[in-house]
Amino acid sequence: MLRVAVIGSGPSGVYAAQDLVQQSRVPDVRVHVLDRLPCPYGLVRYGVAPDHEKIKSLQNNLRAVLEHERVDFIGNVEVGRHGLGPERLLELYHAVVYCVGAARDRRLGIPGEDLPGSRSATDFVSWYSAHPDSAGNGFALGARSAVVIGVGNVAVDVARILARGADELRPTDVPQTALGALSLSQVREVHMVGRRGPSQAKFTTKELRELGSLPAAQVLVDPADLSLDPAYADPSASAVSALPAVNRRNLEVVRGWAAQPPQSRGRRIHLRFFLRPVELLERSGRVAGVRFERTAPDGEGGVRGTGSYEEVEAQLVLRAVGYRGVPLPGLPFDEGHGTVPHAAGRVLRDGEPSPGEYVAGWIKRGPTGVIGTNRPCAKETVASLLDDAATLALRPVAADPLAEMRESGHRPVQWPGWLAIETAESALGLTLGRRTVKIPDWPGLLSAAGD
Template identity: 75%
Template sequence: MLRVAVVGSGPSGVYTAQSLVEQTLVPDVRVDVLDRLPCPYGLVRYGVAPDHEKIKSLQQNLRTVLEHDRIGFVGNVPVGEDGVPPERLLELYHAVVYCVGAARDRRLGVPGEDLAGSCSATDFVSWYSAHPDAVTHAFALDGRSAVVIGVGNVAVDVTRILARGPDELRPTDVPEAALGALAASGVREVHMVGRRGPSQARFTTKELRELGALPSARVAVEPSDLALDPAYADPSGLPAVNRRNLEVVRGWADRPPEPSGASRTIRLRFFLRPVEILDDGAGRVAGVRFERTVPDGTGGVRGTGTYEDIGAGLVLRAVGYRGAPPAGLPFDPARGTVPHAAGRVLRDGAPSPGEYVAGWIKRGPTGVIGTNRPCAKETAGSLLADAQWLARRTVLDDPVAVLRAWGLHPVEWSGWQAIEQAEAALGRSLGRGPVKIPDWPGLLAAASNGD
């Protein structure tokens, strides 16, 4: 028997576990999928917007994998800093695959970024997704205007959530406190701003079109912004996704002004680079100063020395993710990844026996959910190729029992099912569908009912 730990229960971790147990080269592989949280599914539970039911339904596919008779879910087990060190984990398992994602957001690096009211979109997403680490977060929703910096899918998600009415969010699993705060929000204008043009934006067309379908908001685009895009006049040479994006944005810009019953406005702005978050004099955000940019002829942009201020009480940066150094593992700070060869962790340039990586911590924060499948398969293939000598390592019996003996309190699959039941009951008490429990004590108390 080959006993493997997969650290992280998001798509990359679950796909890695699936690749390990569904192959026939090594017939008896047992996998424990470990997670710091008592709940599985990673960013599918805590990163997908609550109004994206189709994508969230992927949880059912992940559930099917985690219910395999040779896969176990072991939650509430931190690994690394303040948890089980990697070297001790190798006392329990023949091999460990780290699928820990990219936990940090990228910063803008401009003055005023740490003012009250200037936040990462990652934290905002965690808040409305009921991540238990975000329970103390508060966001300035009392101002009339918000600025979202970035033009990727995360930027579109947070823009859409800010612009939705409460009745549109009530049928989702958004936690009650976040729903109440969004219902009381004074935000009526959301500016989504990118430093380059729409033909280079990273959002997908489906996500972009959803902004125009919101019943409580209208989309406005500055035609003068679009005119700066080299592909504006003739988008035929663009890749299909970029061409469709530009066509959608052009359609909004060409639409004549008309009276609208929408209570909110989404303003898409391009070729503006943030240079300073403005202070209201009391240590809070008053807006953002942008420098107008123009194409530099090489696919980038250059500043023009012309500036524009956009007033706002809330600024959300959505300019990408970055891997954080996993405690006890080597790390390449330039790439934000763990050095590896086909998924084998490299220490001082040589493969580290029994240690592997998959997902964003392996390749960086790129691709969509499905990109994790081939990535996981490659890592699983490397591990299985090493199986003969991995199985010679002596490991302790019953890893979960040992974790308990070490003072941890693992939440197994029955505990997760109890959390699901508690969330369904919470939703019924509020006249809603299942509502997420947003805090650690509540999650662990619910999980204890499954023990």
């Protein structure tokens, strides 16, 4: 029997577990999927917007893997606490696959970034997704104007939630506290701003188009704001044909919005390009706006500053400029890339593969790609592990890793505990006259999970 621990129950971790138990090269593999949270699914539960129910339904596919007879979910177990570091894990398991993601948001590095009213999009997403770490750290949404810095899918999600009415979100699993705050929101102007042009933006077309389908909001694009983008200025130019298909589709969507006349709707989403934030402005000790420098293409795929500046009023600023991996004590870490050094998924220590240690997902390749990108990433790592399996299986390991964890002070939540949380969230929704509503705090989750 080959015992494997997968650290992280998001898509990359679950796909790794799936590949391990469905392959035929090593017939008897047992997998423990460990997670710091008492709930599985990672960013599918705590990163996908509540109004994206089709994407959230991916949980059903992940559930099928976690219910496999040779897979056990073990939540509420944090690697690095109570002596459960990489060295100890290798005493409990023949192999360990780290799928811990990229938990830290990137900063802007500009004056005023730490003013009240300036937050990360990660904080906002965690709040409306009921992540237990965000309990007590919510958003009042008294601002009339909000700026979202970034033009990726996270920025689009954040802008869309700010522009949605609470009644539109009531049928989702958004926590009751967030729904209440959104129902009282004073936000009427949302500015989503990127330092480069629409042909280089990172959002997917489906996400982008959703902004234009909001019943109570209109997307506004100033054609003059786009004139610097060569691919936008001349639709027949070779610069357009050289773009990936998704970027060409994005340009078509933006072009259509730029041609629309203004409409009378309650909220407006201003899609801005070629603006780089240089300072957050302050008034009465809080954020009052953002000072941007106009940029222009530098001819090499980047942008340069033009020395021309513009200020946008805002009482709420959310940065959505990417994520970064966090070092895990005991594992090597590449500070420059925010990843664990590896070769085909094998963790490298001092340039050499470390027997029994592997990585998959964002901590392996960086925060790139969509959920499906984790499939080939996990497959490569599992292939490396299986190539090493004969040697790994020779090493003695603990007979009962779960008992060892309990003796060390951990309080694992297993699959029945997670099912109890699901039941409690359904009951909570019923009492509120809604469908399932997420429990947003640690005590509530652990109480629902039971003993």
